[in-house]
Amino acid sequence: MNQPETSAQLPPLRILLVTTGLRMGGAEQQVAALAKEFIARGHRVALISLTPDCEVPMPQDVERLMLDLRKTPLSTAKALWVARRFATEWQADIVHSHMFHANVFARALSRISSLPPLLCAAHSFSEGGRLRMLCYRLTDRWCALTTQVSEASRAEMIRARAVSPSRVRVMYNGIDTERFRPDLSLRNQTRARLGIDPGTRLILTIGRLAAEKAQVSLIDAFHRMDRSVPTRLFIAGDGPERMAIQVRIAEYGLGDAVTLLGTRNDIPALLNAADLFVLSSRLEGMPLVIGEALACGRPVVATSAPGVKELMGDIGTVVPIGDTEALALAMTQSLAAETRVHGLDEVRRQRIAAHFGITAAADRWLSLYREFCETAPARARSTSPCTGA
Numbered sequence: 001m002n003q004p005e006t007s008a009q010l011p012p013l014r015i016l017l018v019t020t021g022l023r024m025g026g027a028e029q030q031v032a033a034l035a036k037e038f039i040a041r042g043h044r045v046a047l048i049s050l051t052p053d054c055e056v057p058m059p060q061d062v063e064r065l066m067l068d069l070r071k072t073p074l075s076t077a078k079a080l081w082v083a084r085r086f087a088t089e090w091q092a093d094i095v096h097s098h099m100f101h102a103n104v105f106a107r108a109l110s111r112i113s114s115l116p117p118l119l120c121a122a123h124s125f126s127e128g129g130r131l132r133m134l135c136y137r138l139t140d141r142w143c144a145l146t147t148q149v150s151e152a153s154r155a156e157m158i159r160a161r162a163v164s165p166s167r168v169r170v171m172y173n174g175i176d177t178e179r180f181r182p183d184l185s186l187r188n189q190t191r192a193r194l195g196i197d198p199g200t201r202l203i204l205t206i207g208r209l210a211a212e213k214a215q216v217s218l219i220d221a222f223h224r225m226d227r228s229v230p231t232r233l234f235i236a237g238d239g240p241e242r243m244a245i246q247v248r249i250a251e252y253g254l255g256d257a258v259t260l261l262g263t264r265n266d267i268p269a270l271l272n273a274a275d276l277f278v279l280s281s282r283l284e285g286m287p288l289v290i291g292e293a294l295a296c297g298r299p300v301v302a303t304s305a306p307g308v309k310e311l312m313g314d315i316g317t318v319v320p321i322g323d324t325e326a327l328a329l330a331m332t333q334s335l336a337a338e339t340r341v342h343g344l345d346e347v348r349r350q351r352i353a354a355h356f357g358i359t360a361a362a363d364r365w366l367s368l369y370r371e372f373c374e375t376a377p378a379r380a381r382s383t384s385p386c387t388g389a
Helices: 026-040 072-088 102-111 130-142 153-157 182-196 214-225 242-252 265-274 288-295 308-312 326-339 344-356 356-371
Strands: 014-019 044-049 063-066 094-098 118-121 147-149 169-170 201-206 231-234 260-262 276-279 300-303 318-319
Touching: 014 026, 014 072, 014 147, 026 094, 026 288, 044 072, 063 072, 072 276, 094 102, 094 356, 102 118, 102 130, 102 344, 118 356, 130 260, 147 153, 147 201, 153 169, 182 265, 201 214, 201 265, 201 344, 214 231, 214 242, 214 326, 214 356, 231 265, 242 260, 276 288, 276 326, 288 300, 288 308, 288 344, 300 308, 308 318, 308 356, 344 356
Parallel strands: 014 044, 014 094, 044 063, 094 118, 118 147, 147 169, 201 231, 201 276, 231 260, 276 300, 300 318
Antiparallel strands: none
């Protein structure tokens, strides 16, 4: 395991991040959080995004190339040429790509330019179907290492023969525990803004409205749970399943109890306002939103999707995937228990701060960067921050 970077004498690195995009997703927010942490430590950071959208706040000091890559050979060739020029001029010490399309793009870029070591971070359990796994396998040697966000996700990539066991490591994502923290004043303000009175319990889920997130099943469970005490369900996020969710809400006559919030940029406020966070997913890599909820002191009920148990440990309640009755019962019991047991918010927060904080994650990444760039062949630059030469 990589040791944390602790020496202030180590020279700064030039880190080039490559990402599929910067929409409001867990992987995208992780890229932004790492960039912020690296810059705060005195490192230089540049970013290549394959798409021009930018919903995630990115530090101003990050030098950016925002491409508009389309899924055509001509667009891909143009994007690779522009990225090659940017990377050549910027002269990174390490390249760190995130998510499938960016990983494949960065691997192709390494074939047409003299890149430093390339680390490819996968962020989901399967990273797609068989064609994507084949693509990973055929280009595996074009990068120095592939990483995954949980042991379950690493095992799945190996099972799918996307990568050999010796060339994939688990690197846990990090959570900004300064941004995600209990805040009573923020809780009260947000509940008032949302129209939630003190006697109403608020259940929250956050995530893309997609089949693998199973929010329709969450509506089924919410319909079945004990709501003798006034209870509301708020769903933050957007995506292709929005219409199916709206139909299910209408079928149950839950229009006054369930609210679709759409895409939000006030996640810490929503988490503080909630009485319970629920994740109903069938597939995950490492669901950071659970860690964010725990860092805010919120109780969590989640399905046993990949990565959930690693993140939660014994804090929170895990139910079988697709078991609507179990999910309904767990939500009911969790809300009831929260009124009887006090002091658990700090226990939840401490687990995340100790094991999954962004500071620890940045330490692990910087140690991994130095491990690879110190053993890389000498490059054209006259000095090497990796060695201090």
